[in-house]
Amino acid sequence: MAAALEVSSLSVSYGPVRALHDVSLTVPDGAITAVLGGNGAGKTTLLRAISRTLAFHRGAGTGSIRFGGIALDGLGAARVVAAGVVQVPEGRQVFARMTVADNLRAGALGRRDGRGPGGRRASAAALARVHALFPVLADRAHQRAGLLSGGEQQMLALGRALMAGPRLLLLDEPSLGLAPLMARRIAQTVREINAAGTSVLLVEQNAAIALRLASTAYVLEVGEVALHGPAAELAASDEVRRRYLGVVDEDAANDAVRAEADAPRLRGWTP
Ligand code: ATP
Numbered sequence: 001m002a003a004a005l006e007v008s009s010l011s012v013s014y015g016p017v018r019a020l021h022d023v024s025l026t027v028p029d030g031a032i033t034a035v036l037g038g039n040g041a042g043k044t045t046l047l048r049a050i051s052r053t054l055a056f057h058r059g060a061g062t063g064s065i066r067f068g069g070i071a072l073d074g075l076g077a078a079r080v081v082a083a084g085v086v087q088v089p090e091g092r093q094v095f096a097r098m099t100v101a102d103n104l105r106a107g108a109l110g111r112r113d114g115r116g117p118g119g120r121r122a123s124a125a126a127l128a129r130v131h132a133l134f135p136v137l138a139d140r141a142h143q144r145a146g147l148l149s150g151g152e153q154q155m156l157a158l159g160r161a162l163m164a165g166p167r168l169l170l171l172d173e174p175s176l177g178l179a180p181l182m183a184r185r186i187a188q189t190v191r192e193i194n195a196a197g198t199s200v201l202l203v204e205q206n207a208a209i210a211l212r213l214a215s216t217a218y219v220l221e222v223g224e225v226a227l228h229g230p231a232a233e234l235a236a237s238d239e240v241r242r243r244y245l246g247v248v249d250e251d252a253a254n255d256a257v258r259a260e261a262d263a264p265r266l267r268g269w270t271p
Contacts (some may be wrong), residue, residue, distance in 0.1 A: 004029040004168055004199045005050070005085075010063035012045050012054065012223075019045040019059065020223045027168065032190070032200040034214035034231060036207045036244055041220040043203040044090060047170045050201070051087040052077045067168060081110035084167030090176065092153040094160070096146030100137055103145050103156055104130060107163030122165060129196075130159040133189055151182035158189065168199045175206050187213055207244035211235040219244070 005027040012020040020042045027033040037043050048054045049061050052075055065072045072080055095103050104127060111126075113119040131138040134155040140148065145156055154174060161169060171190065175183035187209050194200050204210035211217055211231045219227040219240065227234065234240045 004031075004068060005201065006064075006066045007046075007050065008064045008066075010046070010049055010061060010065065012042070012049055012059055012061035014057065014059045018223060020049070020061070023063075023220070023223070023225055025218050025225065025228070027199050027201050028216070030194075030197065030199055031216065032194050032202060032214045034202045034204060034210035034217040035220060036204060036210055036217060036240075037220035038205065040222075042223040043220060044172055045223075046220070047087055047089075047172050047201070047203060050080075051085060051170060052080045053087070078110065081164055082112040084112065084165070085170065086110070086161045086164045086166035086168070087170040088157050088161045088172060088174065090172040092150060092157050094145040094148075094153050094156050096144065098145055099142050100145055100148070100156060101141040103160050104137070104163050107160035110164040112165065123163065126163050126165060130162050133162075133192065134159055151178050151185070154178060154182075154186055155189075158186070158193075162193065166198055168201065169193065171200060171202045173204055173206075174202070175204065175209050183209060207240065211240075 007026070008024050010020055010023045011018070023042075023046065025033065025035070035043050035046060045054070045059065048057060048059065050065055050072065052072060054061060063073075067083060067085055070083055072083065072085065075083070095106065098106070108123040108126065111119055111123065113122050136152055137156060137159055140152070145153065148156060158171075158174070174186050174190065178186065183206070190200060190202065190213060202210055202214060211234060214231040217228065217231045217234050218225050219234070227237075227240070
């Protein structure tokens with residue numbers, strides 16, 4: 001499969017703080033690629049570099065980022081959206097005082113097909129699709145976005161990104177802070193969006209969700225790629241299971257418990 005997104009040797013710093021070092025990854029055309037890692041691993045920084053929003057956070061980087069053969073480095077953030085690369089930031093950032101409908105309208109401003117009749121038709125089709133995916137956004141179109149529940153705000157943040165007609169969605173921890181049922185619902189929607197032809201780069205701390213959705217995954221540790229490979233292989237790897245899926249290595253745990261139980265006897269033993 002041809003690469004939709006190709007990140008090569010990306011390094012990023014915020015002043016003296018080094019956040020990413022020599023990171024390379026690809027998102028194949030039509031695929032879901034996941035990036036896993038704990039707090040501060042550099043996941044959000046990676047998305048900021050791709051969406052060209054690093055400068056808003058006083059960050060700067062080196063390396064190359066290409067999407068569909070176009071070099072994104074050097075473009076402004078709005079041109080990246082127009083090229084079809086749209087980020088859904090962490091933390092359900094909706095315009096709280098604007099209505100749901102106006103939030104979605106704002107998402108359409110970044111469309112590459114402009115505001116002529118063609119663009120208006122495409123926006124109307126995108127709105128119909130968003131309403132089909134998330135009927136609640138049609139039901140609550142005229143309410144302020146700040147009144148929606150956390151899960152509904154995440155739907156709105158996703159819906160707003162879809163209004164821009166993305167070819168690649170950059171998702172920053174879409175399941176963060178959501179109840180398990182809502183997190184599964186969002187994951188299912190990401191699968192549907194991908195099945196309709198949009199490639200996805202998914203950043204997640206929730207490795208269980210990410211590895212089920214993605215075909216390929218990368219593990220970031222302190223700003224570097226520590227592991228990468230097919231998601232199914234990573235999900236089966238002992239290291240990933242132990243560190244990211246919370247699966248305990250039973251033999252090692254048994255040995256530790258036995259050693260602890262033997263300790264008083266051994267401490268009291270004299271030859
Ligand atoms: P989390 O899951 O906690 O959001 P993350 O994997 O997304 O973490 P980043 O937010 O990319 O990690 O942070 C990577 C490193 O860069 C961290 O050491 C963080 O403190 C630092 N960092 C992030 N943003 C800034 C900033 N605007 N200024 C200075 N340092 C920053």
